[in-house]
Amino acid sequence: MRVSTQIIFDQNMKSMSQQQSAFMKVGNQLATGRRVVNISDDPQAASRAVNVQQSKATTQQMLDARVSARNNLSQQESVLNGLGDMITRSKTLLVQASNGAMSELDKASIAAELEGLYEAMIGQANVTDGVGRFLFAGQKDDSAPVVKIDGRAQFVADIVPREQFIDDNRKMTVRDTAERVFAAAPGSTTYHVKVDSANQGTLVVNSTNVLDTTNPQFGEKFTVAFADDGAGGLTYSITTAAGEQATGAFNAGDAIEFGGLRFATSGTPSAGDSFTAGRAAEMDPNLFRTMEDVIQQLRQPLETDEQRAAQRNVLSESMRELDHMLDNILTRRASVGSRLNELDTLDLVGNNRLLAYEQTLSDLVDLDYVKAASDYSMRMIGLQAAQKTFVDIKGMNLFDYLR
Structure with a gap:
């Protein structure tokens, strides 16, 4: 077969172009530090890298x-923490x-300090974060x-806690509601007593003692009502x-x-x-109402035994309610602490x-610099050889041999 000069030129140009392309590819890899610069460099590795990048982005989003x-x-x-101190x-x-030795003036001074604490509690319930969102407003x-x-x-009304995903399949409550913090009480065997504010007598319920937790009616909410027995005495009835x-x-x-x-x-x-008795959580506890009632009661003048009995009942009930609310605050703090620990673990x-x-x-995609440097040198030599060969062939002339 006759080999024309055109074929020789085309083959050398093609060889030089391939060597130049390979040389530029290695140079591009060295410049970017990546083995897979284009999908065509390694389609399988590029596909796997996309999946890994997506998983990495999701993990980073959960970290944020x-x-x-x-x-x-x-x-x-x-x-x-501050609310517990209050x-x-x-x-x-x-x-x-x-x-009993406190004068009405002394009680008025206590009421004034309690009112300051009450207003501070409302302020804590309506506290905002750094961008103006209310911390205890849940989703609202x-x-x-x-x-x-x-x-x-x-x-x-109708406020529910705000939840958000903190991991692929884990949602966490990140904003409690004010009602859960300032009104709810943990379920327990602790009983709370509420004396009817409309009572006309001097009855005071001083204490509640648990005798038998195995009693079949233990834990039920009930009301004790007093009535005239018709003979100058009193009877009581207990209703559940x-x-x-x-x-x-x-x-x-x-x-x-x-x-x-x-x-x-x-x-x-x-x-x-x-009077009514029931578990703390069933007695509709409310920190603000407790503070309001006791502040109002401490400012009332005490002129009769009935008024003194009413104040003793309110003070006693309020102290029990504050104990329940402190228990609730401690429970909430423990819950927040456990969630913070979980976040640390997930991080x-x-x-x-x-x-x-x-x-x-x-x-998958990063470059092995040692191998790439070696390939770069080899591609450079190959390109130089192709260029030298092309120059030599281009300079050949048959007439040089016809003398």
Whole structure:
């Protein structure tokens, strides 16, 4: 077969172009530090790298979400810490006010300090984060969760806690509601007693003692009502949700026992007087209402035994409610602490996962500089050889040999 000059030129040009392309590819790899610059360099590795990049981006997004969650929970923990101090101080003031030697002026001074604490508690309920969102407003964090209506603090209705994903399949509550913090109480065997504010007698419920937690009626909410026996004495009846459960005669100072509980009393009730007992969570606890009631009561003049009995009952009930609310605050703080610990654990796992993804990406697409440098030298030699060959062939002339 005859080989024309055109064929020789075309083959040398093609060889030189291939060598130049290979040389430029290695140079591009060295410049970018990546083995896979284009998908065509290694389609399988490029496809796997896309999947790894997506997983890495998701993991980074969860890390960012946990930063936001940690900020919210840390602020809540700080508020709960301060709120616990306020409740403790309020309890101390109520103990002082319960001293019979306190004058009305002294009680008015205590009421003034309690009012300052009360306003501070409302401020804590309506505290905002660094961008103006209300910390205890749950999903409605653009409006205050506690408002004052006719001088009484009210919780905004229909607020639910805010949750967010902190990992692929884990949602966490990052914003509690004010009602859960300032009104809810943990379920327990602790009983709370509420003496009817409309009572006309001098009955005071001094204490509640648990006698038998195995009693079949232990844990039920019930009301004790007093009535005239028709002979100048008093009787009492105990009613639960199921109806009347017990009755008996009552004399001033008698203790009342029911459902494994014993209630120590003093004073004499009037016919129609009553009190209700139940688990703390069933008695509709509300820190703001407790503070409002006790502040109002401490400012009332005491002119009759009935008024003194009413104040003793309010002080006693308020101290029990503050104890329950402090328990609730401590429970909430423990919950926040456990969630913060979980975030730390997830961060540790997430960071390790990111390192694993980085290593996988490096194995798939990163450049081996030692091998690339060797390839670069070889491609340069190949390109130079192709260029030299082309120059030599181009200079050949048959007429040089015809002499």
